[in-house]
Amino acid sequence: MVSLTEARTHNFNLKNLAPGLVAVFVGGTSGIGLYTAREFVRNTNAPHVYLIGRNQTEATRIIEELNAINPSSQVDFIKKDVSLLRNVDEACKEITEKEKKVNLLFMTVGYFTFKGRDETSEGLDRKLSCHYYARMRFISNFAPLLTAAAQDPEPKAALSRAVCVLDPSVGKKTAPNFSDLSLKSAFSLRSCSIHASAMQNFALEHFAKEYPRTSFIHAFPSIVDTGVARDAYGRFNTAFWIVGSVLFKPWMVEKKESGERHLFAATAPRFAPRAKKEEVQDVAVGADDVKGSGAYHVNWDGEAMGDSKKMASMRAEGAEKKIWEHTEEVFRKICDEGGKY
Incomplete structure (x- = not known):
């Protein structure tokens, strides 16, 4: 376990990095995305932060808060429903027209529901789209800017990370249905969880090979009060949420600590890109049990989780x-051909 003191010391020292780091938080107006954005702004010099979400009112409040935490920061909000891949492309286009690099892509976007398959106009289940397809589309679109950040001639500005917060362990235990990866035929919430996790695990391994100068992390957050579950429960049973909060409290990670630990995972040298693994003495074990593979599964406490049988x-x-x-087939049919999957 990485102690909270160690994580905080590391985060404080991020002030030694070059000013002007660029970070994109997808799902950054609530929950873990917001908690991590706070710590990123608090611990870096003159950062430029993009928050992507749907709540303009909340975003306005958050921008004021982040600017108060660090007056040298610049924070912009892009209002998009990223369950639609075409909206992902629009958000990415807006940023790529302004920026020459992205140092950190941090994604917590999700969709909490007890319903069955909820198909979008693009032919994908909304939950699976948020938890997998949209995230991978963001990485694909920002890969050139992440690579540009990694190649910055100033070593203190060469941070390049993509972080997905979900749960790598589910997909390490159970295989997805390879004949129905989009779950058109046999959707359930359990299968959606398995597919989003397993597909994310292997897609990040793919990216680590394709873009060896960037680190790719699939992080497990443990139990954190993000407000999403409370809102969902509130539609039919507020008492259920209250009881659940009491029962799970001993295992919950406090909001600020969650942000601090996720910032550590998003920036610590031990989670080095594949191309730089030889430069790091204590490089972590990758998702495939190879040290410094560039794709990492990180537990809530900052420890790397290796492979599974x-x-x-x-x-x-x-x-x-x-x-x-x-x-790629999904991306081609929806994004390139303008159709649906």
Whole structure:
């Protein structure tokens, strides 16, 4: 376990990095995205932060808060429903027209529901789209800017990370249905969780090979009060949420600590890009049990989680290739051809 003191010391020292780091927080107007954005702004010099979300009113309040925390910061809000991939492309286009680099892409966007399949106009389930397809589309679109950040001639400005907050462990235990990866035929909330986790795990391994100067992290947050579950419960049973909060309290990570620990995971040298693993003495074990592989599964406490027998078996059977070919097909039909999947 990485102690909270160690995480805080590391985060404080981010002030030694070059000013002007650029960070994009997808889902940054609430929950873990907001908690981490606060700590990023608090611990860096003159950062430029983009928050992508749907709540303009909340975003206005947050921008005022972040500017008060660090008056040298610049914070912009882009209002988009990123469950639609075309909206993801629009948000990315707006940023790429203004920026030459992105140092940190931090994604917590999600969709909390007890319903069954909820198909978008693009033919994808809304929950699976938020938890997987939209995130991978952001990475694909920002890959050139992440690479540009990694190649910055100033070493103190060369941070390049993409972080997905979900749960890598679900997809390490159970294989997705490779004949129905988008879950058109056999959707359930459990299968959606398995697919989003497993597909994310292997897609990030793909990205780590394609873009070896950037680190790719799939982080497990543990139990954190993000407000999303409370809002969902409130529609039919506020008391249920209150009881659940009491029962889970001993295992919950406090909001500020969650932000601090996620900032650590998003910036610590031990989670080095594949191309720089030789430069780091205590480089972490990657998702495939190879030190410095560039794709990492990080537990809530900052420790790296290695491979599993199930993932190793899926990897040997070509899971990464199957998942990425499917993902590219989805992108082609929706984003390139303007149709639906």
